[in-house]
Amino acid sequence: MVTSIEQQYIDLHPKSAQLYATSKDIFPNGVTHDTRNLKPFPYFAEKAMGSHKWDVDGNDIVDYRTGHGGLILGHTHPDIVKAVTEQMQKGTHFSASTQLEIEWGQRVRELMPCADKIRFHSSGTEATMMAFRMVRAFTGKTKIIKFENHFHGWHDYAMVGGGALGGIPEETMSTMIVLPPNNISVVDKTLEENGDIAAIILEPTGSHMGNRPIEPKFLTELREVTKKHGVILIFDEVVTGFRASKGGAQEYYGVTPDICTMAKILGGGLPGGAVAGRADIIDMIQLREDPEFNSMQRVGHNGTFNANPLCAAAGIKALELLATTPVNETTDARGALLKDGLNDLLSRMEIPGCASGLNSMVFLRIGVDHECDREVCIMTGADLIKREDPVREHQFSLALYNHGVDAGTRFIMSAAHTEQDIGDTVEAIGRALSDIRSEGLI
Numbered sequence: 173m174v175t176s177i178e179q180q181y182i183d184l185h186p187k188s189a190q191l192y193a194t195s196k197d198i199f200p201n202g203v204t205h206d207t208r209n210l211k212p213f214p215y216f217a218e219k220a221m222g223s224h225k226w227d228v229d230g231n232d233i234v235d236y237r238t239g240h241g242g243l244i245l246g247h248t249h250p251d252i253v254k255a256v257t258e259q260m261q262k263g264t265h266f267s268a269s270t271q272l273e274i275e276w277g278q279r280v281r282e283l284m285p286c287a288d289k290i291r292f293h294s295s296g297t298e299a300t301m302m303a304f305r306m307v308r309a310f311t312g313k314t315k316i317i318k319f320e321n322h323f324h325g326w327h328d329y330a331m332v333g334g335g336a337l338g339g340i341p342e343e344t345m346s347t348m349i350v351l352p353p354n355n356i357s358v359v360d361k362t363l364e365e366n367g368d369i370a371a372i373i374l375e376p377t378g379s380h381m382g383n384r385p386i387e388p389k390f391l392t393e394l395r396e397v398t399k400k401h402g403v404i405l406i407f408d409e410v411v412t413g414f415r416a417s418k419g420g421a422q423e424y425y426g427v428t429p430d431i432c433t434m435a436k437i438l439g440g441g442l443p444g445g446a447v448a449g450r451a452d453i454i455d456m457i458q459l460r461e462d463p464e465f466n467s468m469q470r471v472g473h474n475g476t477f478n479a480n481p482l483c484a485a486a487g488i489k490a491l492e493l494l495a496t497t498p499v500n501e502t503t504d505a506r507g508a509l510l511k512d513g514l515n516d517l518l519s520r521m522e523i524p525g526c527a528s529g530l531n532s533m534v535f536l537r538i539g540v541d542h543e544c545d546r547e548v549c550i551m552t553g554a555d556l557i558k559r560e561d562p563v564r565e566h567q568f569s570l571a572l573y574n575h576g577v578d579a580g581t582r583f584i585m586s587a588a589h590t591e592q593d594i595g596d597t598v599e600a601i602g603r604a605l606s607d608i609r610s611e612g613l614i
């Protein structure tokens with residue numbers, strides 16, 4: 173049975189429905205990224221500017237997906253458009269080193285505390301895959317610890333501990349150890365009992381962009397425990413790099429990992445990824461005057477689009493703007509405004525829940541009455557299940573889209589969001605909450 177929310181969505185998106193009729197025969201589920209899957213059908217976007225995007229049916233949407241987190245400057249920022257256009261005219265691929273890549277690397281080094289040396293890739297998935305290989309080569313050990321629900325891309329090792337494990341060999345699975353987060357004694361005990369662990373990786377603000385937060389003290393504890401056992405600490409800063417603060421979560425929390433991975437904001441809206449950190453680890457890629465090392469221990473790394481000039485041009489401009497203008501400050505302020513607006517809305521509507529999250533990553537939790545410190549809101553067990561009701565989340569996302577906001581329950585802010593956008597968004601959320609209330613979902 174179609175709900176009234178779904179019917180409204182269908183009515184608002186005739187052209188998207190038409191495109192889906194074609195796309196579903198070309199792509200699995202009609203989409204090219206798992207999270208774009210949407211029932212009854214996905215919407216198809218046409219253009220975007222600043223904090224807004226427009227779908228093919230002409231619906232004007234305030235966007236909080238923000239290029240899956242990459243667009244902290246908002247859509248089509250004029251300086252990025254200019255930098256990319258100019259580079260396009262000079263050339264997009266020289267099969268050679270460029271001055272651009274040096275500048276891009278210097279910008280990363282200037283901002284990210286752990287970044288002594290860097291290697292560029294084209295995505296976050298490639299960056300974590302490379303990080304895993306590097307730490308294994310460096311330590312001569314096999315296993316890597318990750319935490320439940322933490323997302324590190326879609327390569328075989330990274331997927332372990334999540335769902336959709338088809339095609340991953342048992343041998344690969346057995347090299348990953350998945351532990352519960354926020355429990356240092358479990359980590360310590362595991363390292364004590366297993367001498368074959370190369371590294372620990374985590375999303376430093378918590379899984380799925382901080383949706384299930386990490387307690388800040390756990391980061392300090394991890395740093396101590398990894399030092400004690402001689403194990404490498406990797407922060408996956410694909411989302412948090414240049415967002416949790418200019419220098420990522422490592423700068424915000426004052427905990428420096430041995431290496432980190434980056435992507436998203438790094439590429440200024442174009443594809444980009446990197447591993448950065450201690451020179452002795454990153455130099456596992458470097459050729460030596462030692463044929464035995466080069467053949468058996470060195471980490472090989474090609475990649476047609478590594479440090480691609482177009483991406484470098486966009487990335488340099490984005491990081492320059494971050495370093496020299498108050499991009500993070502503005503984005504964080506908008507996040508704070510949204511959190512306040514949502515918490516006020518929930519109490520006015522007498523809906524149990526909260527809006528919380530670190531700086532520019534805001535999460536709306538509904539359906540659970542609980543204590544929340546507005547930044548690190550930890551929930552476990554029954555509360556977590558109540559909060560993540562998939563039927564309610566689906567109907568809420570559609571209802572919110574019907575009212576002109578694309579977010580679901582996660583709001584990734586950009587500096588392009590205006591105070592007016594935030595006001596409009598809070599109003600739209602109020603309407604979406606009323607819609608799901610009418611459906612008996614809260």
Ligand SMILES: Cc1ncc(COP(=O)(O)O)c(C=O)c1O
Binds near residue numbers: 295298323325409410
């Ligand atoms: C923390 C984290 N690591 C890695 C990735 C993978 O990055 P990409 O999608 O660029 O491959 C993501 C993607 O969302 C991510 O959130």
